[in-house]
Amino acid sequence: xxxxxxxxxxxxxxxxxxxxxxxxxxxxxxxxxxxxxxxxxxxxxxxxxxxxxxxxxxxxxxxxxxxxxxxxxxxxxxxxxxxxxxxxxxxxxxxxxxxxxxxxxxxxxxxxxxxxxxxxxxxxxxxxxxxxxxxxxxxxxxxxxxxxxxxxxxxxxxxxxxxxxxxxxxxxxxxxxxxxxxxxxxx
Numbered sequence: 001x002x003x004x005x006x007x008x009x010x011x012x013x014x015x016x017x018x019x020x021x022x023x024x025x026x027x028x029x030x031x032x033x034x035x036x037x038x039x040x041x042x043x044x045x046x047x048x049x050x051x052x053x054x055x056x057x058x059x060x061x062x063x064x065x066x067x068x069x070x071x072x073x074x075x076x077x078x079x080x081x082x083x084x085x086x087x088x089x090x091x092x093x094x095x096x097x098x099x100x101x102x103x104x105x106x107x108x109x110x111x112x113x114x115x116x117x118x119x120x121x122x123x124x125x126x127x128x129x130x131x132x133x134x135x136x137x138x139x140x141x142x143x144x145x146x147x148x149x150x151x152x153x154x155x156x157x158x159x160x161x162x163x164x165x166x167x168x169x170x171x172x173x174x175x176x177x178x179x180x181x182x183x184x185x186x187x
Contacts, residue, residue, distance in 0.1 A: 024040035
């Protein structure tokens with residue numbers, strides 16, 4: 001249900017946006033993890049007078065329905081502005097809007113070790129879309145085929161620089177562990 005590679009570095013994303021962050025540990029057990037999410041959202045509502053949340057869901061009905069249900073139970077609005085967006089168009093728009101996004105996990109045929117740590121640019125987006133057609137996966141990685149990590153975007157006052165990382169592979173899947181990162185001035 002949740003993104004997990006490199007979660008410890010989301011504190012840099014929050015700092016770069018000037019946004020407070022709440023961390024809630026979860027063992028990630030299917031369906032039980034929803035209680036952990038509800039607890040975190042409840043804390044955010046209490047501590048920050050939260051009225052609603054915004055998701056990045058493109059097509060995962062499974063995730064969208066569960067998050068909407070939790071929000072409804074907590075009296076929070078749930079906005080999913082990207083819902084139904086064509087994944088290929090979304091990837092191209094990320095580049096156009098100056099997002100710097102790195103692939104930090106791969107688990108689909110066609111997404112090999114060389115993709116770990118690769119940042120999205122026009123060439124890599126076209127390759128990713130081509131691979132998604134060939135191997136029949138969602139190019140937006142909505143089905144768990146991969147995970148990304150945002151290093152820079154228009155909301156950030158600084159960018160995240162990966163200082164060091166390690167690749168971990170097991171069969172046809174793997175992840176990039178960011179071992180050291182820091183905020184740097186935008187260039």
